[in-house]
Structure formats: C-alpha cells, structure tokens
Amino acid sequence: MRRIWAALTTTAFTAAALTGCGLGSGDTKNSDSVASAAATGEVKGKVSLQTWALKPKFTDYMQGVIDGFKKKYPGVEVEWLDQPGEGYSDKVLSQAAAGTLPDVVNLPPDFALPLAKKDLLLDVAKADAKLADEYVPGGVDAYRYAGLPGTFGYPWYLNTDVNYWSSDLLTKNGLDPKKPPTTLDELIAQARVMKDRSGGQAYLMSRKPGIGDFYNAGVKIMSDDGRTFTFNTPEAAALLDKYRDAFKAGLLPNDVLTNTYAGNSKLFNAGTVAWTTAGANYITSLATDNPTLAPKVVPSPAMATPPLYVQGLSIPKGTKNPAAALALARWVTSAENQAAFAHLTSIFPSTKASADDPFFSRSDGTNAGDAKVIAFNSLAKAKLIQPVQVDDAMSTIVNQQIALAMSGDASSKQALDTAVEQCNKLLKG
Amino acid sequence: MTHRRWFTPWLLAGPAIVWLAVFNLWPAVNTVILSFTNAKPLGGGQFTGLENYGRLLDDEQLADALLNSIVFMLVCLPLLTVLPLLLALLVQRRIPGITFFRTAFYTPVIASAVVVALIWGWVLDDRGLVNGVLQQSGLTDSPVSFLTGRWLLLFSAIALTVWKGLGYYMVIYLSALANVPPELHEAAAVDGAGPVSRFRHVTLPGVRPTMVLISALISVSSLRVFSELYVLSHGQGGPGGRDMSVVMLIQMYSRGFNGHLGYASALSLLLFVVTLGPMLFLMRLNRKAA
Numbered sequence: 269m270r271r272i273w274a275a276l277t278t279t280a281f282t283a284a285a286l287t288g289c290g291l292g293s294g295d296t297k298n299s300d301s302v303a304s305a306a307a308t309g310e311v312k313g314k315v316s317l318q319t320w321a322l323k324p325k326f327t328d329y330m331q332g333v334i335d336g337f338k339k340k341y342p343g344v345e346v347e348w349l350d351q352p353g354e355g356y357s358d359k360v361l362s363q364a365a366a367g368t369l370p371d372v373v374n375l376p377p378d379f380a381l382p383l384a385k386k387d388l389l390l391d392v393a394k395a396d397a398k399l400a401d402e403y404v405p406g407g408v409d410a411y412r413y414a415g416l417p418g419t420f421g422y423p424w425y426l427n428t429d430v431n432y433w434s435s436d437l438l439t440k441n442g443l444d445p446k447k448p449p450t451t452l453d454e455l456i457a458q459a460r461v462m463k464d465r466s467g468g469q470a471y472l473m474s475r476k477p478g479i480g481d482f483y484n485a486g487v488k489i490m491s492d493d494g495r496t497f498t499f500n501t502p503e504a505a506a507l508l509d510k511y512r513d514a515f516k517a518g519l520l521p522n523d524v525l526t527n528t529y530a531g532n533s534k535l536f537n538a539g540t541v542a543w544t545t546a547g548a549n550y551i552t553s554l555a556t557d558n559p560t561l562a563p564k565v566v567p568s569p570a571m572a573t574p575p576l577y578v579q580g581l582s583i584p585k586g587t588k589n590p591a592a593a594l595a596l597a598r599w600v601t602s603a604e605n606q607a608a609f610a611h612l613t614s615i616f617p618s619t620k621a622s623a624d625d626p627f628f629s630r631s632d633g634t635n636a637g638d639a640k641v642i643a644f645n646s647l648a649k650a651k652l653i654q655p656v657q658v659d660d661a662m663s664t665i666v667n668q669q670i671a672l673a674m675s676g677d678a679s680s681k682q683a684l685d686t687a688v689e690q691c692n693k694l695l696k697g
Numbered sequence: 698m699t700h701r702r703w704f705t706p707w708l709l710a711g712p713a714i715v716w717l718a719v720f721n722l723w724p725a726v727n728t729v730i731l732s733f734t735n736a737k738p739l740g741g742g743q744f745t746g747l748e749n750y751g752r753l754l755d756d757e758q759l760a761d762a763l764l765n766s767i768v769f770m771l772v773c774l775p776l777l778t779v780l781p782l783l784l785a786l787l788v789q790r791r792i793p794g795i796t797f798f799r800t801a802f803y804t805p806v807i808a809s810a811v812v813v814a815l816i817w818g819w820v821l822d823d824r825g826l827v828n829g830v831l832q833q834s835g836l837t838d839s840p841v842s843f844l845t846g847r848w849l850l851l852f853s854a855i856a857l858t859v860w861k862g863l864g865y866y867m868v869i870y871l872s873a874l875a876n877v878p879p880e881l882h883e884a885a886a887v888d889g890a891g892p893v894s895r896f897r898h899v900t901l902p903g904v905r906p907t908m909v910l911i912s913a914l915i916s917v918s919s920l921r922v923f924s925e926l927y928v929l930s931h932g933q934g935g936p937g938g939r940d941m942s943v944v945m946l947i948q949m950y951s952r953g954f955n956g957h958l959g960y961a962s963a964l965s966l967l968l969f970v971v972t973l974g975p976m977l978f979l980m981r982l983n984r985k986a987a
Contacts, residue, residue: 361738361954382954386739468839518839522823525845526933540824660953664933672937675845683937697735697957 299387299418302590303394306583309591311341316370317596320579321353329612337599344592357660364388369584371593372600375421377410378656380582384413384420390583391418395594403601407618410578410652414494421580422601423618425609428574428650429545430639433566437542441465443472445566448543452481452510452571455543459519462542473520474541475532476670477511480653484572490655497691500684508673508680515674525671537561545570547577548614548643551636567639569646576650578618614640616647662691732962737955749963759964762943763971765851765926769858769942770919770975776859777915778908781866786900788867789874803864810861814928817857818844821929844929850940854925862918866911870904877903909983916975920968923948943968 322330334346349370351359357379363369364383375383383389392411393399399419400408407423435445441462449455459472479499483489487504490497514520521540523531536544537557544550555562581597583590599605606617607625614636616628628644631637658666666687673683732749736742753759788799805813820826821843828840843853881899890898901908923944926934934941941949943964951961 357953364739379954382739388739522840522842522845525842525936526850526930531931659955661949661955661957664949665938667933668936668938671845671933671935672939675936677847677936694955694957697960 299391302390302585306395306590306594311592311595312343313589313592314345315589315592315596316347316349317372318349318351318370318374320351320356320374323350329609333600333605337596341595367586371587371589372581372583372597374579375582376579380411380420381413381656384416388584389420390585391420392422392583393419402620403618404620406576407578411580421582422597424579424581424601425606425615426618426647427547427577427615428643428646429570430548430643431568431570432544432546432550434542434561435564435566437470441470448568450571456510456514459514463519468518471521471541472543473514474524474535476524476674477507479666480575481507483653494657497688500688504684505680508670512674512676512680516676525675548640551639565635567635567642569642574646574650575653616644657695662694665690728962728965731958732966734959736958738958739954742959745959749960752960753963753967758938758941758946761939762941762946765940766920766922766942768851769855769922770916772855773858773919774912774915777862777866778912781863782870784863784867785870785874789871802867805861806864810924811928813861814857814925818929821853845936847935847939850930850935854929857925869907869911873904873907909979913976913979917972920972
C-alpha cells in the first residue's frame with residue numbers, strides 16, 4: 269500500500285512539475301487579428317495602464333492625461349497602476365508569467381524584447397500605420413529587434429547623458445571648467461593633474477569603462493543578427509589598457525572596481541569626484557542632495573556618441589480591449605501630452621512634432637537649463653549604444669571582467685575574451 | 698463517550714501537510730526537474746539531460762564560489778562556536794549593569810543584514826572610518842582595499858558575519874549554560890578544580906549538544922552566505938566575480954527575464970549536497986561523543 273502511495277505521489281508531483289515548468293508555448297492569439305481589432309475596434313470599456321515610478325511626483329500630470337483620454341472617448345474607463353522603481357522587472361516578469369499584464373504597459377526596450385520573443389506583445393506598427401511618421405526614428409527603432417519582425421512599443425519619453433563637471437574642484441586643482449576634456453586621452457591627462465594637485469584627495473575619473481565606451485572606440489559590440497557578442501577586439505583591449513594604466517597610476521579610486529554605474533554620481537554628489545555623467549535632470553535632483561554643489565556644476569556634451577535612453581508603452585497581445593489599449597498608448601505618447609510632461613521635468617518627447625518646440629532649444633540661463641539644451645541637441649546623434657540583448661547577468665559579468673583587467677589580475681584581452689565567452693553562453697542558453 | 702474516526706489525525710495534520718507539500722516539497726521537486734531543462738522564467742524549456750550538471754564542471758566562477766563558501770565556513774565555524782560561548786560566560790555573571798552588555802551584544806542581531814552590510818561598506822571603503830584611522834595614524838600611505846581585494850573582501854564579509862552573529866549564538870549558549878546544574882560546579886570546586894578545569898570538565902560537556910547544534914547552524918548559514926558579500930561588493934562579487942558565493946551565482950543566473958532557471962537549479966542542488974556534508978559530519982561527531 270505504501271509503495272502505491274509513494275508511486276502515486278511521485279507521479280502527481282512529476283506531472284505537476286512538468287506542467288509548472290511551462291513546457292508549452294506563450295500566447296496563441298493571432299497577431300493580425302489583434303492588430304486589426306486594435307485598429308478598427310470601438311474605443312470603449314475598461315482599459316488598464318501601468319507606469320513605472322511616476323507617483324507621487326507626476327500623479328497630477330498622469331491623472332490629467334487620463335482625464336483627457338476619458339473626455340475624448342466617453343464611456344471608456346481607465347485603471348492606472350503605478351509600480352515602484354525598485355523591482356519593476358520582477359513585477360513585469362510575474363505579470364507576464366501569470367498572464368496578468370495590464371492592457372498598456374510602460375516597458376523600456378530591454379524589458380520588451382524577452383516578452384516580444386515569447387510572442388506576448390502586439391506589433392503596434394501593424395495596427396498603427398502612422399507610427400513611423402509621427403515618432404522619431406531612434407525611438408521607433410528601439411522597439412524593433414534583429415530577427416524579430418515588428419515594432420513592439422510606442423516610444424514615450426527619451427533622454428541621454430550629459431557630462432557634469434564640478435567647477436569648484438576643477439578650479440581648486442588648476443583645471444579650467446570652461447575647457448573640459450573632450451577625449452579619453454585629455455580626460456586621463458586632466459585626471460593626472462587633478463591627482464597631483466590634490467595629493468590624491470580628489471579624482472576626476474571614477475567609473476570603469478563599459479560597453480558604451482567600447483562602442484565609442486569603434487568596437488562592434490554584437491553581430492548584426494544579434495546572436496553573438498563581438499566586443500573582444502584589439503581596440504577594446506587597447507581602451508581597457510588605458511583605463512588599467514590610469515587606475516594603476518591612482519587616477520581612479522579603488523572602489524571603482526566594484527562600484528556600479530551609480531557609484532560615480534554618488535562620489536560626485538559627495539564632492540570627491542569632479543566629473544560624472546547623467547541625464548538632463550541631474551542638476552535639479554542634485555539641488556536636493558547637495559544644494560551647495562548644484563549651482564557650481566557645469567554641463568557639457570557627452571564625449572562621443574551619446575547614449576539614447578528610451579521609455580515606451582507596449583500592448584500585450586492578450587489584451588481584452590485592443591482598441592482602447594492602442595488609443596490610450598497613442599494618447600499618452602501624443603506630441604501634446606509628451607510636451608506637457610517634458611515641461612515638468614527634463615525628459616524629451618519622442619514625437620517628431622515636438623522637435624521644433626523652442627522650450628527645448630532655449631536655456632533659461634541656469635546650469636540646469638543649459639544641461640537641458642545640451643541634452644536636447646545631443647539627442648539628434650544619440651544612439652541605443654548598449655544592445656538590448658544585454659541582461660543583468662551579462663552586465664554583471666562584463667563589469668566583473670573589466671574590473672579584473674583594471675586591477676591587473678588579467679590582461680585586457682583575456683578579460684574581454686572571458687566576458688564575451690560567458691555572455692555568448694548566456695545568450696544561447 | 699468518545700468517537701474515534703480514522704480521518705481525525707489526517708484532518709489535524711492536513712493543513713501542515715498541505716503547507717509542507719506546497720511550500721517545501723513541491724519547490725524541491727520542481728528544482729530537481731528544472732535542473733534537467735533549459736527553462737526560462739517566461740516558460741518554455743526543453744529536457745537537456747545532464748547538460749547543466751556538465752556545465753558546473755566547466756564553470757570557473759563556481760570553483761571560486763565554492764572555495765569562498767568553504768573558506769567562509771571554515772573561518773566562521775570556530776569563531777562563532779567559541780566566541781559566543783566565552784561571551785555568554787562573561788554576561789552570565791550577575792553583576793550590576795550586565796543587562797546593558799547583554800543588550801549591546803544582541804543589538805546587531807536584530808538589525809537587518811542589508812543595513813548592517815551597508816554601514817560596514819561605508820566604514821571599510823576608501824574614504825571610510827577604518828582607512829581614515831589607518832592613514833591618519835600613519836600605518837598606511839594609501840587606502841587598504843577592504844572591499845576590492847580578492848581575500849580582503851571575503852574576510853571583511855566574514856568579520857561582519859561574526860560580529861553580527863555573536864549575540865544570536867550567545868543567547869543560545871546562555872540558555873544552555875542555565876541548564877548546567879550549579880551543584881556540579883560546586884562539587885568540582887570542593888574537589889579542588891580551578892575555573893579552567895571546571896570549564897573543561899563541567900561547562901563544556903554541559904553545553905556540548907548546544908555546541909553541535911550551533912556548529913550545524915553556522916555551517917549551513919556560512920555555506921549559504923549571500924547578503925554580506927552581495928552588499929559589500931555592490932552585487933559585483935569583486936573583480937572578476939572571484940568573491941561570489943554560490944548563492945550569489947544562483948541569484949545572478951536566475952534573475953531577470955532571461956533567467957537561466959535550469960542552470961540555477963543545478964547550482965541549488967549542488968549547494969544542497971555541499972551543505973549536507975558538514976551536517977552529516979557534525980551529527981556523526983555528536984553521536985560518537987555521546
């Protein structure tokens with residue numbers, strides 16, 4: 269009897285486990301039928317919208333946008349969900365796995381890719397023929413993926429990086445804030461001056477190079493089909509060598525080896541480091557963290573091709589109300605609503621119609637206003653530098669190997685080879 | 698008159714059985730199954746046989762992580778077994794103000810591991826308190842790389858774990874010490890035994906079962922170390938990821954949309970097997986001594 273029970277239990281668990289494993293496929297809805305329903309259906313009923321960390325700062329703005337939508341389409345009901353900044357990817361992942369994604373979801377391109385691969389997102393270009401005409405190419409391209417036909421999101425707001433310099437620290441250490449370095453070699457030369465003058469108490473450089481730096485050094489990061497990483501080139505190794513030598517000469521603090529991207533701006537906020545890169549809104553937020561430093565910050569354009577950061581709205585293919593979802597995504601990302609959003613904070617609209625808005629090209633004379641104009645002008649040449657295929661685990665591995673090369677425990681070539689090999693394994697697995 | 702029905706015990710045990718099946722047994726079985734697949738969080742996953750286990754053998758980071766976890770255990774085990782006992786003997790005495798010390802030693806235990814690790818990170822970084830003192834006193838010219846050196850980072854995490862764990866194990870020892878009959882100490886004293894002799898022949902045998910239990914707890918928690926190393930290294934595991942623990946590796950491979958659940962499950966099972974080793978050894982040791 270015991271044996272029978274044991275066998276039955278084992279069978280039940282195995283069967284349940286295999287089912288839980290999700291060995292089946294994703295959403296089976298036909299893409300064309302959903303796109304057609306979205307394009308031609310009547311905008312009515314209930315529709316849900318999920319944003320990322322907009323409450324409480326932008327509650328009034330978003331509520332205004334939603335009220336405007338309800339006014340335009342009477343009878344439609346919008347449920348707005350705003351998720352906290354931390355753990356958003358896990359939230360989206362659990363929603364996607366459970367099939368409970370809201371009708372319209374804020375997804376940056378790297379979050380949208382795995383969902384698109386699983387056929388969970390609607391190809392919005394199929395449902396909206398005007399998409400490419402109304403939104404800037406960089407924004408639209410961010411939601412097009414190699415080997416995956418379609419456009420899987422409406423580009424929403426854009427941003428890029430600006431260089432920020434602490435004029436106090438530069439002046440105090442014999443450097444001219446009006447002549448910031450424009451190349452890596454100039455940066456290293458000025459970092460040396462800073463170290464010598466400050467006796468090692470202040471730094472100019474405080475971040476490891478990353479994939480963006482390799483890109484700017486002319487290195488091809490990925491194969492065209494998006495299936496292999498290729499950044500273990502002699503050019504990338506030469507760039508890493510420069511950083512390793514600078515680190516060895518004490519031009520960067522020790523903890524740069526384990527610091528993440530944000531570590532650099534933390535040191536800048538603390539007044540230990542004279543250079544950081546951040547979005548156009550940085551000085552405004554610095555005014556809260558370090559009000560003494562904020563007025564003394566001088567912005568300048570990024571050194572080479574600036575990175576393009578895109579936020580967008582995607583529509584799950586499983587939506588029960590595709591017409592309202594499409595209309596809502598279009599409404600939230602419309603030129604008018606994006607411009608209103610951009611007037612509240614330093615982000616930039618992804619709509620072509622907003623390009624001529626003088627608000628973005630004119631500074632109010634403050635350093636924050638200058639940063640906004642620099643960022644706006646930089647957007648024209650900004651590119652999605654880091655491939656969307658790079659996930660958290662890959663970023664960690666690349667960071668670890670770059671740190672290893674900088675510490676001198678591995679050659680640059682060795683470290684890059686390891687990083688590429690491990691990332692390729694993850695990409696294929 | 699009492700009614701005995703055959704299902705009464707099952708009815709009473711039912712909720713616990715369901716709970717164990719859903720939250721313990723089922724995830725364990727699922728982990729075993731997943732380890733033979735290439736499953737991702739968004740479903741899919743085909744049977745890949747022993748591929749994930751084969752990959753364990755080629756993983757250089759895993760070799761480092763296993764070494765780190767074992768070093769962590771080997772250093773923490775004696776320190777956290779002996780020091781809390783000495784501390785318990787100290788605070789067991791009934792002298793004025795001793796409650797303050799008991800509370801002070803226990804305080805780190807109630808603090809969150811992440812918060813404590815963050816504070817230690819500030820204390821140990823280049824511009825932190827420790828480096829400040831070392832440089833001001835002329836002991837070093839440049840900051841010591843507590844948080845970036847291959848072994849220094851690991852030992853910083855060990856120091857943090859020991860500091861945080863002292864109070865917890867001290868409390869366990871205090872209750873064990875309270876169960877050692879005072880008559881034994883009195884009899885030993887009458888027979889001329891000094892404090893050291895009484896400690897060896899009365900206290901130690903009295904707390905031996907507790908010591909074995911504590912050793913087992915420390916072995917398991919040391920092998921599964923995560924938050925201390927993760928926070929101190931900003932989730933990077935040091936240059937080259939050489940300071941990662943096995944749990945950090947599991948977290949790295951399993952997180953995100955593209956999480957490699959199959960390989961992470963194989964790592965989890967390996968950790969389970971590795972954790973069983975010291976547990977069985979300690980149980981055997983205890984049985985022999987008994």
